[in-house]
Amino acid sequence: MVYFYVFPNKIDDYSPFGYFHFGGTHTMTRIAILGATGYTALELIKILLRHPEVEIVAVTSRQEGQPPIAMIHPSLTNRLDLRLEDLSPAEVAARAECVFSCLPHGASASIVAPLLEAGARVIDFSADYRLDTPESYAEWYGQKHADPARVGKTPYGLPELFREQIPPANLVANPGCYTTSAILALVPLLKAGLIDPKTIIIDSKSGVSGAGRTPKLTTLYAECNESISAYNIGRHRHTPEIEQILGRASGKTVEVIFTPHLVPMDRGILSTTYSQPLVEASEEKLMQLFRDFYADEPFVRVVEHLPGTKDSSYTNFCDLTIRIVRGRVLTISCLDNLIKGASGAAVQNFNLMFGYPETTAL
Amino acid sequence: MVYFYVFPNKIDDYSPFGYFHFGGTHTMTRIAILGATGYTALELIKILLRHPEVEIVAVTSRQEGQPPIAMIHPSLTNRLDLRLEDLSPAEVAARAECVFSCLPHGASASIVAPLLEAGARVIDFSADYRLDTPESYAEWYGQKHADPARVGKTPYGLPELFREQIPPANLVANPGCYTTSAILALVPLLKAGLIDPKTIIIDSKSGVSGAGRTPKLTTLYAECNESISAYNIGRHRHTPEIEQILGRASGKTVEVIFTPHLVPMDRGILSTTYSQPLVEASEEKLMQLFRDFYADEPFVRVVEHLPGTKDSSYTNFCDLTIRIVRGRVLTISCLDNLIKGASGAAVQNFNLMFGYPETTAL
Amino acid sequence: MVYFYVFPNKIDDYSPFGYFHFGGTHTMTRIAILGATGYTALELIKILLRHPEVEIVAVTSRQEGQPPIAMIHPSLTNRLDLRLEDLSPAEVAARAECVFSCLPHGASASIVAPLLEAGARVIDFSADYRLDTPESYAEWYGQKHADPARVGKTPYGLPELFREQIPPANLVANPGCYTTSAILALVPLLKAGLIDPKTIIIDSKSGVSGAGRTPKLTTLYAECNESISAYNIGRHRHTPEIEQILGRASGKTVEVIFTPHLVPMDRGILSTTYSQPLVEASEEKLMQLFRDFYADEPFVRVVEHLPGTKDSSYTNFCDLTIRIVRGRVLTISCLDNLIKGASGAAVQNFNLMFGYPETTAL
């Protein structure tokens, strides 16, 4: 015998969950998404539409007026029946228990405090709460931080390293895409003291969606297609994030050379890292170290083969492997920059914060 | 209170369904997939891994030996722990209640009979059971049909047109990708007698995955990329399928000119059709006809805007719109050739055959 | 014995012509390019850098200040040592004998008159001088024409149809990209009275560079990639151009249904046309008609196979073939939208206007 279960603003027929029996009364977690016009917000919505325990109650945008969100994201037609609204933090918090902020850095910092005070819990996609100090933030983001008290005290939303900090948190800093691919590949080696933390080179390659949805010459199809290029060498803002989080996780002072490249594909990041070993270790021994380190992790796959970004596209997996070449330690890590690199990680954090199985909808 | 539910050969952590309570004892439908090395089989597996009511018990392949399927499809690493096997129909039927055959045409026809006799129910991805007569099959596929008795008597697995035939069926012919995009766009007009069934032009554009995974010069990256070309003009095998199914659905004798094009993208089909109207009708009137015709269909979206294939990529939706230009009726339809055009449609048929909500896992 | 020949603002080493002996004194044609920041201008410059008889003396742009052109087009580094300038028509005409205007429609019409009065000859890439009447221009371009007297009296720069009009002209209207692909495919059939001029359907597919270099959401990489879509159905501005030029060439009143599609590739146009024949004719007879019609044309290739756009990419060729399906006449034509569809055609016209062999540099 089967009960039908109504998802507000989802079409029942579309929900694969519509016929489960949850037993007794049941309420879902009310969610708001700020800055809902970009690619990470779209991906987040698609994941949350598969989540049986959430209800999206608000999607906000400053610039776009109040069109139905399906006008901005046609792929949401018949899937999410909401209009974009321009709401104050108080209005958002009045409706939603959990707020995903997809606002740009700076804008996030200015609304997090009022949201928290109004009782909402926040998952912030921006870089505003990822770094260790307001000074470091000011140096790399060229502006004073609007909410300095929380900088360095906010859990970094990478459950593979900081799982225990996330459930009690009211604010979580969702990691950067490049950062996640680099950290997951390097932290087992650093914690084991196997590599010299001052010799790390990270050569990363990303799809174009990582550059956002605001029209720019550099992300036009005819500029990016059939071309690969490096950008922001030595000054990409994920550099301090990688160093500081690797430092937090390993207790070491880490210095990296980080070189991002733009690749003609929609999504996917591949990071190739090179480091100087501190002790002799065979490839097999290092592979085993990685397998052990991530043995209980649902979303990290330690693989023998050389992964391509396509293997983890549209999933929350990070694929990892390791090689030794001429005594240097190489790692290759792949993930989907919009999912494990952004919205999938955010839902993983949300599940931990609200007591749902960590893998729900992922 | 929460029960943990074990999916055989799925990693619990990955299942978004792991924590539902189904109440009482519960058994899942056992599934086998024949010809599991191609793109449609991979997509099928990914959908079925999201399905809470199925267990994949066998994946077969003649040519590939018995490697773990994750060696052939690295994206399945840690997701499906099965080896490819070379099994007889009897062996398959002994394990599985439902068999998805992703074998090429001809090969399917030769194993369907033994599978059915052994008690399995079959969803056939090939063209073997789609046409009206063995003669038409022989003409277009250049071979005698191995199981002529079932040709023309097998339900065509397009629920939008033949939903009532599918639940009782033991064999369903899963539709072709181009075919679905053309039929869904034209059948409302034909049934309403609004267009001349002898004037239909279908200009279709498909991504490269539709050409399969067998290495060929014509599907090499450096051949397809940065190029669009037409192929099989006037002799593509979906031509009779479109005509005969449109005929079944509308009761009219339909003749189409079908021109497929290969587009440099992985997935997606866009079909542009042109037909001569039989009666005056405004664009708005025709849009309303489409809205009414598909009002209860979970997977057909009648849209005002001109859809791009990306809007329905990785979904089971078909997006449809209509225009009138210089008195000619134009339709535009988009779908994902691997999902609504193949594996998603197959799961939709499976759900109907086995009494699950039609949208489960889709 | 060998003379070295200096190309002003070209690096000698790069010129494949540097070592020819031209005999006696020799002067080159001085050229200016207006609106030099876009893709057609870039392609034009690359072609002209291969031209042994021209000197580029000015490249203009309103919005971009006066940076070296290589800053706007890095591929021109060490190849063209000029800065973008904002020059008046008089200043341009004082320097250059021939002006290629890559300005948008409207802007071109406002500077052509002063350029001609100042003694320059002009090749206009915009649509301003392509149509038959100012009324038709106003209807399709939504503005009054700034130079109505020349509308309908300007040679249309398609040498395959109007070669004799081009050498004496001081102003030539360079054809549109879609237009060229459609006209070259249809005009032999229309002139021979083989198809009904009221039954023509043109289903065209274009690469993204055709949409220009101004940042727009619709031409962002992550919007276009992995997607095909139709746009401007029934209202694309090349519709009247196709009809009027086919009318001029064939003496018939032509009505077309024109459906452009955006394809994820940089360059290339494929047009598939469908028309109702007026007389029985075999495919072979029509192929022969095409071969005869274009027998002396250096840039039209009538081919047996189905051409892909890649076959003519980076060339000034238009590839053409013809099929008959169910009594309907189909043509397939391919060209590079930036070359035969724009800058290559412009140089072809330039060569005719200035007495150089028509194929020079192409």
Added chain:
Amino acid sequence: MVYFYVFPNKIDDYSPFGYFHFGGTHTMTRIAILGATGYTALELIKILLRHPEVEIVAVTSRQEGQPPIAMIHPSLTNRLDLRLEDLSPAEVAARAECVFSCLPHGASASIVAPLLEAGARVIDFSADYRLDTPESYAEWYGQKHADPARVGKTPYGLPELFREQIPPANLVANPGCYTTSAILALVPLLKAGLIDPKTIIIDSKSGVSGAGRTPKLTTLYAECNESISAYNIGRHRHTPEIEQILGRASGKTVEVIFTPHLVPMDRGILSTTYSQPLVEASEEKLMQLFRDFYADEPFVRVVEHLPGTKDSSYTNFCDLTIRIVRGRVLTISCLDNLIKGASGAAVQNFNLMFGYPETTAL
């Protein structure tokens, strides 16, 4: 006054050179191309068709029978009127003065000797004559060398480093694509003693055409598209070539870590290198070193900006820049793998061998 000049098997109209006066009697260099069915051969033919001083007299292929070459390469339709032939070295040498061998390694070594004995001069695209010793060849290519006497004694066809060796040579080893991008970026630093030759990391990214035209699963469109992956880490055959040629040029023992990646684009290579400096040097000082080193080179562009592969696509340029990050020296180099990385370099060598200006047709 103008002479018309006939290019055997070229259509006059297409030649931009048809109207030059060469003065007195004039004969062209007769060329044969072995293994003409691949991408490098196609690119080579396109370049040679622009060369005013050559005549292509034979194109050979073992596997393909004797079809017109335009059947194998449709883009050559109306441009090169030759059939593929299966010719002996003697037959080839009887017709041609210069032979470009696009045969795979091993096959080349077996025909070079007879070709040279028969009086032809050879430019070999394979790796057979690039390494220093037959032992190193056997180690990396897994076979005994068929012509060991010439290994280590054959000029390496990189004019930027070995220009003086090329004009007198009867056999030139044309460089590998990755190799050229790495060598041009590193040799100025090594010769100046600025970097430690044992600390070099080369992270390279290549388009798919580099993998050749033989159908393979790994180069299918639907496998490569939307994915980037590393391959042959630590064992790619360009590794010894890079080390030995850098050694020849710098007199140092060089050890590199070379990591190639496959990028979803047709053509283009970007190499990012990282090395440990031996002396302090500013970015500006190193840029100046590069500018001076390549001051007279027509095909190396030292640029301030970060180049993309598109800037040098379809040209014979290599674009280079340099950065210092955290005291490490980084270089970025871009080139077209089919032109500067193969066929353009081959024509550059040809021009030097036969006394034509080095840049002719490039």
